[in-house]
Amino acid sequence: MKKSGSKLISFIGIFLFLSATMLAQSGYTFTDVKRLPASPVKDQYRSGTCWSFSGLSFFESELMRMGKGEYNLSEMFVVRNCFAEKAVKYVRMDGTINFGSGGGFNDVTMTLGKFGIVPEEAYPGLNYGTDKHVHGESDAVLKAYVDAVVKNPNKELSTAWLPGFNGILDAYFGKYPESFTYKGKTYTPKSFEAELGLKMDDYVMVTSFTHHEFYKPCILEIPDNWGWGEMYNVKMDELTQIIDYSVENGYTVGWGADVSEKGFSWKNGLAVIPSEDIADLDGLEKAKWEDLSSREKTNLFYDFSKVRKEKTITQEMRQDAFDRKTTTDDHGMHIIGIAKDQNGTKYYIVKNSWNVDGNSYQGYLYASEAFVKFKTTDLIVNKAGVPPALRKKLGF
Numbered sequence: 001m002k003k004s005g006s007k008l009i010s011f012i013g014i015f016l017f018l019s020a021t022m023l024a025q026s027g028y029t030f031t032d033v034k035r036l037p038a039s040p041v042k043d044q045y046r047s048g049t050c051w052s053f054s055g056l057s058f059f060e061s062e063l064m065r066m067g068k069g070e071y072n073l074s075e076m077f078v079v080r081n082c083f084a085e086k087a088v089k090y091v092r093m094d095g096t097i098n099f100g101s102g103g104g105f106n107d108v109t110m111t112l113g114k115f116g117i118v119p120e121e122a123y124p125g126l127n128y129g130t131d132k133h134v135h136g137e138s139d140a141v142l143k144a145y146v147d148a149v150v151k152n153p154n155k156e157l158s159t160a161w162l163p164g165f166n167g168i169l170d171a172y173f174g175k176y177p178e179s180f181t182y183k184g185k186t187y188t189p190k191s192f193e194a195e196l197g198l199k200m201d202d203y204v205m206v207t208s209f210t211h212h213e214f215y216k217p218c219i220l221e222i223p224d225n226w227g228w229g230e231m232y233n234v235k236m237d238e239l240t241q242i243i244d245y246s247v248e249n250g251y252t253v254g255w256g257a258d259v260s261e262k263g264f265s266w267k268n269g270l271a272v273i274p275s276e277d278i279a280d281l282d283g284l285e286k287a288k289w290e291d292l293s294s295r296e297k298t299n300l301f302y303d304f305s306k307v308r309k310e311k312t313i314t315q316e317m318r319q320d321a322f323d324r325k326t327t328t329d330d331h332g333m334h335i336i337g338i339a340k341d342q343n344g345t346k347y348y349i350v351k352n353s354w355n356v357d358g359n360s361y362q363g364y365l366y367a368s369e370a371f372v373k374f375k376t377t378d379l380i381v382n383k384a385g386v387p388p389a390l391r392k393k394l395g396f
Contacts, residue, residue, distance in 0.1 A: 026268040027306040028341050030366050035337035035349055036252050037064040039072065041363030043355035047135040048101035051224070051256075052078045053353035054332035055108030056117075058254040058380060059198060061336065065250055068196060074118045076125020076133075077189070078111045079103075080173045085110070086226055087146050087165050091157070095150040098223040101139050105205055105254050105332070105380035106229025113200040116189030122180035125173040138172040204386070204396070205231030206379045208239050210319045215393045220378060222329035232394050236315045236373055243348060243372070246385030247338050254380035255350065257367075258321075258330040261375060268304045269360040271350070271367035273374050275309045307343060313373040321374065329377050339366055348372055 039060040044053050052075040063071050082103055090099045111117070128138065145168060149161045170176065179188050187195070212218035217230040234242070243253050263272040311317075321327040337349035347366040356363040383396055 026265075026270065026304045026360060028268075028270060028304070028366070030339045030341055030347060032349065033338045033340055034247055035339075036247065036250060037061060038252065038334065038336045038351050039064075039070055041351060041356050042075070042353050043132060044075075044353045045132040045134060045355075047079075047133040048139070049075060049079050049103075049133065049135070050353055051103040051105065051332040052076075052082075052108060054254055054256075054334045054351075055105045055380065057334040057351055057353070058105075058252055059108070059112070061252040061334070062198065062382065063196060065252075066197060071196070072120040074120045074123040074125065076173050077115075077118050077123045077177070078108055080123075080125065080169050080176070081111045081115045082107045083142060083169060084162075084166060087142070088162065089226065090146050091149050091161070095147060098226050099143055099146055100224075101135055102224035102329070103226070104222075104224050104229065104256060104329070105378065106225070106227055106231075109200045109203055109380070110227060110229070112193055112198060116191070116193035117196070118177050118180060118187075118189050118192060119182050122182060123174060123177045127170075127174040128172050138168075141172075142168060202383055203380055204383055204394075205229065206234055206239065206242060206381060206386075207231045207377065208234050208236045208315070208318065209322055210315060211323075222377060224329045231378055234390065234394075236313070236318055238390055239376055239379065240369055240373060242379065242381055242386055242390070243335060244338065245387045246381055247335070249385060251382045251385035253335040253385070255333045255335045255348075255372070255376065256329060256331070256378040257333065257372070258327045258375045258377065260326075260328070260330055261371070263371065265304055266352075266354065266359055266365070269365040270304060271365055271371040271375075272308060273311045273313065273368065273370045275311050307341060307345075310345075310368060310370040311374075313370050318374060327375055327377065335367075341366075345369070 039057060042053055044050055056073045056075055056078065060071050060073060063069065079101070086099055090097055126133070142165070145165055149157065177189065179186055182192065207218070207220050209220070212233045214233055214235060216233060218233045219225065219228050219230055246253050259271070261271070261273065263270070263274050318327070333353070334351040335348045336351050339347045339349050341347060346369045348369070350365045350367050352363055352365060354363065359365070383391065386394070
């Protein structure tokens with residue numbers, strides 16, 4: 001019995017090794033058509049904060065486009081402010097909204113507009129004994145705290161609960177940077193944001209679903225939209241028109257998408273929608289790629305060694321996937337360019353926040369137009385990156 005089990009384990013190990021080797025040899029060859037400047041790839045590591053990393057990556061590219069130079073902005077400053085705002089709303093709503101580490105691009109614009117921003121060196125958010133972001137404990141502690149407050153055991157809330165919550169944030173992320181020195185000059189978060197010259201009114205969120213009226217603002221019903229942020233609803237083909245026009249005119253795009261499709265391969269740096277039906281994978285963020293059993297259920301059994309035909313995506317397919325919850329608010333990334341494969345098929349160049357290891361393109365991936373049409377939940381764009389005719393329809 002023990003001996004047979006050892007042979008089985010050895011066989012599985014050899015099979016997985018060969019499968020991983022095959023997949024590392026992707027048959028796709030890409031040529032960049034247009035690639036816009038972006039800051040270095042970062043690592044969200046074991047935290048559910050992709051929305052902050054991708055949102056600030058977007059704004060770091062905006063600063064480059066504006067001629068402001070290269071900045072490294074603090075993701076954890078945004079996360080910390082959003083946790084405090086989220087806690088107040090969670091308590092007011094008696095715990096009936098989502099409370100966790102997730103968020104969206106609206107949270108980034110809210111933070112910059114309301115609280116300002118600081119550079120990474122002023123607030124790295126690592127106050128708990130590691131040099132990378134590990135949020136399992138802090139997420140659990142913060143959730144347990146607000147759940148205790150919601151129970152209201154005193155029959156009225158004390159004046160201490162919010163300072164207590166902020167004390168936990170101080171302990172894990174560091175004391176709030178009321179002021180800081182950067183390159184020899186003293187700033188507050190608001191004065192630093194003002195010097196950067198970013199104006200949040202210049203940016204809009206965009207989505208595409210038929211259960212909302214087209215060309216009107218809507219509130220997308222996804223758990224991480226805890227702040228009930230609005231976004232404009234456009235037709236599916238207009239989503240990619242916005243991306244194309246933005247990139248062609250020098251504007252990058254923040255991209256919210258579902259990455260649980262079998263055709264998403266971090267190792268190969270690919271996101272495609274193969275024409276054959278393959279079961280989806282449950283789970284969020286990089287954890288699913290780090291867990292071997294999850295990887296067995298995904299990319300180790302899909303052959304990326306040749307270019308595959310993709311499905312033709314329709315608005316109805318998008319909607320059905322959202323209604324059935326096979327498209328969820330899974331992951332935030334940053335589109336910085338357009339490329340083509342050896343057959344002339346269009347792809348978008350996507351910057352991720354999972355570091356540069358274990359990936360064919362040093363932290364980047366190529367997402368097909370079909371994948372983007374099917375699996376996009378939302379975009380953040382500069383208004384000037386929206387085609388003029390569509391801008392007129394949307395009223396800005």
